[in-house]
Amino acid sequence: AQRVTQPEKLLSVFKGAPVELKCNYSYSGSPELFWYVQYSRQRLQLLLRHISRESIKGFTADLNKGETSFHLKKPFAQEEDSAMYYCALVGGSNYKLTFGKGTLLTVNP
Amino acid sequence: DAMVIQNPRYQVTQFGKPVTLSCSQTLNHNVMYWYQQKSSQAPKLLFHYYDKDFNNEADTPDNFQSRRPNTSFCFLDIRSPGLGDAAMYLCATSRVGGGATELFFGEGSRLTVL
Numbered sequence: 174a175q176r177v178t179q180p181e182k183l184l185s186v187f188k189g190a191p192v193e194l195k196c197n198y199s200y201s202g203s204p205e206l207f208w209y210v211q212y213s214r215q216r217l218q219l220l221l222r223h224i225s226r227e228s229i230k231g232f233t234a235d236l237n238k239g240e241t242s243f244h245l246k247k248p249f250a251q252e253e254d255s256a257m258y259y260c261a262l263v264g265g266s267n268y269k270l271t272f273g274k275g276t277l278l279t280v281n282p
Numbered sequence: 283d284a285m286v287i288q289n290p291r292y293q294v295t296q297f298g299k300p301v302t303l304s305c306s307q308t309l310n311h312n313v314m315y316w317y318q319q320k321s322s323q324a325p326k327l328l329f330h331y332y333d334k335d336f337n338n339e340a341d342t343p344d345n346f347q348s349r350r351p352n353t354s355f356c357f358l359d360i361r362s363p364g365l366g367d368a369a370m371y372l373c374a375t376s377r378v379g380g381g382a383t384e385l386f387f388g389e390g391s392r393l394t395v396l
Contacts (some may be wrong), residue, residue: 182322205383216286217325217372217387259324268313268378268383269334272324 175200175264177273185279186250194245194276196234196260205263206236206243209268212256220245220258230254250280285309288373292304295363295396302348303358303391305373314356315385316348325372326341331356360393368395 176199208220223236260273317325347359374385
């Protein structure tokens, strides 16, 4: 079974502060990990994936297999980063996406 | 230039009155998914089509059915909606094969059951 845990339901930071959204997963094989984001009144969309090892909108995420974590980080949060963030996993050849419960990030001015 | 379109965006129905939600895509993706999302919960996969092959999740109630008449369209039928079926229903598509799997989502259909 595959499972994704996001321990923080709500996270509030001030503009310019660093932000880290936590994600832990449970999967026995080699998963693909993703972060999806949903801005207010918009559809759910992909933010980044671990395979690409890229930085999107200043966000990065590193897959730590030892800790089974995929935390999302940004050194300097912006107000426009306020959104719901979902960590998600696809296990092996299974192409079904399993979501965590999400973290609502609020960046205050 | 929306690529995954869901209709209606808002649906109100009465307890037990059948409802159909639709999803269309312009991406020519081979997989289409239906997720149910209740307030403050993670999107939960109900079922998906891989081309014409239907794949039901083990815990999806029999009350939920789906049809995919062609590549572009997929429907979610709720035969006898109960109060517990009130939720946001998300359609998503992906092209499976050749790299990481990215899902493209529609804006969702919010179902209210009276």
